[in-house]
Amino acid sequence: MKQTIRTLLAKHGNLPVAIDSVGDGADLYDAGLSSFASVQVMLALEEEFDIEFPEQFLNRKSFSSVEAIEAALSEILKEQAA
Amino acid sequence: MTAASKITALGLTERAKRAAKIAAGFADKVDIEGRFPSEGMEALKAERLMGIMIRPEFGGEGVNLTEIADICAILGQACAATAMTYAMHQIQIASLADYAVGSSWHEAFQKRICDEQLLIASATSEAGIGGNLRNSICAIEVDGETARLTKDATVISYGAHADAIMVTSRRHPDAAHSDQVATVFLKDQYTLEQTSVWDTLGMRGTCSDGYILKAEAPGEQILPRPFAEIAAQSMLAVSHLLWGALWYGIAADALARAQSFVKGAARKSPGQMPPGALRLAEASSLLQLVKANVVAGLKQFDTCKGDSDALNAMSFSVAMNNVKIGTSQTILTIINHCMLICGIAGYKNGTPFSLGRHLRDAHSAQLMISNDRILGNTSTMLLVNKQDTSLLG
Numbered sequence: 070m071k072q073t074i075r076t077l078l079a080k081h082g083n084l085p086v087a088i089d090s091v092g093d094g095a096d097l098y099d100a101g102l103s104s105f106a107s108v109q110v111m112l113a114l115e116e117e118f119d120i121e122f123p124e125q126f127l128n129r130k131s132f133s134s135v136e137a138i139e140a141a142l143s144e145i146l147k148e149q150a151a
Numbered sequence: 152m153t154a155a156s157k158i159t160a161l162g163l164t165e166r167a168k169r170a171a172k173i174a175a176g177f178a179d180k181v182d183i184e185g186r187f188p189s190e191g192m193e194a195l196k197a198e199r200l201m202g203i204m205i206r207p208e209f210g211g212e213g214v215n216l217t218e219i220a221d222i223c224a225i226l227g228q229a230c231a232a233t234a235m236t237y238a239m240h241q242i243q244i245a246s247l248a249d250y251a252v253g254s255s256w257h258e259a260f261q262k263r264i265c266d267e268q269l270l271i272a273s274a275t276s277e278a279g280i281g282g283n284l285r286n287s288i289c290a291i292e293v294d295g296e297t298a299r300l301t302k303d304a305t306v307i308s309y310g311a312h313a314d315a316i317m318v319t320s321r322r323h324p325d326a327a328h329s330d331q332v333a334t335v336f337l338k339d340q341y342t343l344e345q346t347s348v349w350d351t352l353g354m355r356g357t358c359s360d361g362y363i364l365k366a367e368a369p370g371e372q373i374l375p376r377p378f379a380e381i382a383a384q385s386m387l388a389v390s391h392l393l394w395g396a397l398w399y400g401i402a403a404d405a406l407a408r409a410q411s412f413v414k415g416a417a418r419k420s421p422g423q424m425p426p427g428a429l430r431l432a433e434a435s436s437l438l439q440l441v442k443a444n445v446v447a448g449l450k451q452f453d454t455c456k457g458d459s460d461a462l463n464a465m466s467f468s469v470a471m472n473n474v475k476i477g478t479s480q481t482i483l484t485i486i487n488h489c490m491l492i493c494g495i496a497g498y499k500n501g502t503p504f505s506l507g508r509h510l511r512d513a514h515s516a517q518l519m520i521s522n523d524r525i526l527g528n529t530s531t532m533l534l535v536n537k538q539d540t541s542l543l544g
Contacts, residue, residue, distance in 0.1 A: 085327050098379050101327030108531045127465040127536050
C-alpha cells in the first residue's frame with residue numbers, strides 16, 4: 070500500500086523534492102505538500118481504492134505523512150469491508 | 152487601586168466604546184491624510200485593551216475571541232483604520248497566546264505586551280510569493296544563538312508604528328517554501344527600508360507600506376511551533392472572524408446613517424413614507440445576515456478551540472472561508488443600499504450622512520486575502536468535503 074501511496078504522491082503531490090527522499094514518517098507538508106496537492110492525492114486515492122474519505126479523515130493529520138495516509142486508508146478499507 | 156486596575160475593573164464594552172468615541176473624532180482626518188490612527192490606538196492603549204486576550208498568568212485578562220470581535224465591531228463603527236489595526240494586532244496576539252506556550256521568551260514578551268501595551272505588526276507577504284501566506288522565499292539563518300533574516304515585505308501594515316513585528320520565513324535556507332516559522336522581532340532588532348507607499352482608495356490609515364526588513368535577534372524568539380500549524384489552526388480563522396466583525400461595524404454605521412436620513416425625511420413629511428424606507432428595511436435584513444454569519448463563525452471557533460483535530464478539519468476551513476466571503480460581499484451591498492437611501496447627502500463628503508469613507512474602506516474586504524483565492528481554496532476542498540447541512544452542528 071505504501072508503494073501505491075508513494076506512486077500517487079509522486080504523480081499528484083507536486084512536491085519540490087523526490088518522494089523517495091521523504092521518509093515514511095516524515096512530514097509531507099514540511100516537504101512542501103500544498104493543501105491543493107493533498108486534495109489531488111486524496112482524489113487519486115479515492116479512485117485507486119474505490120473509496121470515499123469520510124469527514125473524520127478530511128484534515129491535515131490524515132495526510133501529514135506516508136504512514137498517516139496508510140493508517141487512514143487501512144481504517145477506511147476495514148470499515149468498508151465490515 | 153492603581154489607574155490600570157481601575158480601568159480593567161470596567162466592562163470591556165464600556166472601555167471599547169470610550170476608545171471608539173475618540174477614534175471616531177479622527178476617522179475622516181485619518182482617511183484624508185492617509186495617516187496612522189494614532190489617537191484611536193492611543194485610546195485603546197489607555198483603556199488597556201491591547202493584551203486582554205493574553206492569559207492572566209502572563210498579565211492579560213484571558214478574554215475570548217468573541218469579546219475581541221465585539222470590540223472590533225464597536226471600533227468598525229467609529230474608524231475602520233483603528234479597527235483594522237486593532238484586529239491585525241489581535242491576530243498576532245492570538246498566535247502568541249496559543250502557540251508560544253512553554254517558551255520563556257515569548258511568555259515574558261506577553262507580559263511586556265500587557266504592561267507596556269505594545270502594538271504588534273506582522274510581515275507575511277513577500278515579493279514573489281503571489282500573495283500566499285503559506286509560502287516564503289526568505290529563510291531565517293540561525294548562527295549559534297543568533298537568528299538573522301532579511302525579507303522583501305511587500306506590505307507591513309502599520310510597520311513604522313509597531314513595537315514588534317512577527318515575521319514568517321522558511322525554517323532554514325534549505326527548507327521547502329511551505330516549511331515556515333514565525334519569529335518575533337522587537338523594534339530595536341530590525342531596520343525598515345521603505346519600498347512602497349500605501350496610497351489606496353480605502354483603509355488608508357493602516358499605513359500598509361512595503362519595506363525591506365532586516366532583523367537580527369536571539370534564536371529563542373522563533374516561535375516554537377511550525378507556522379503551518381499556527382496559520383491553519385489560528386491565524387486564518389481569527390483573521391476572517393475579526394475582519395468580519397469590523398466589516399460588520401462599518402456596515403452597521405452606514406445603516407445607522409441611512410436610518411437617521413430616513414427618519415429626518417419622515418419628520419419633514421408626516422404621514423408619508425420616505426422613498427428610501429423600504430430599501431432601509433432590506434439593508435437591515437442584510438446586516439442581520441452579516442451579524443449571524445460572524446456570530447455563527449465565532450461560536451464554531453469557540454467550540455473547536457484547543458481541539459487541533461477540529462481546527463484542522465477541512466469542514467472548519469470551509470466554514471471560516473465562507474464567513475469571510477459572505478461578510479465581505481454583503482457589506483458592499485448594504486453600503487450601496489445606504490448610499491441610494493441617502494442620495495447626494497451620502498455621496499457628498501462632510502455631511503452627517505456621508506458614506507464615501509465607508510464604501511472605500513469596505514472595498515478592501517474582498518481584496519484582503521483575495522476572495523478569488525479563498526474561493527479557489529474552498530472549491531478545492533469541496534472536491535472531497537461535503538457541506539455541513541445540519542442547522543445546529
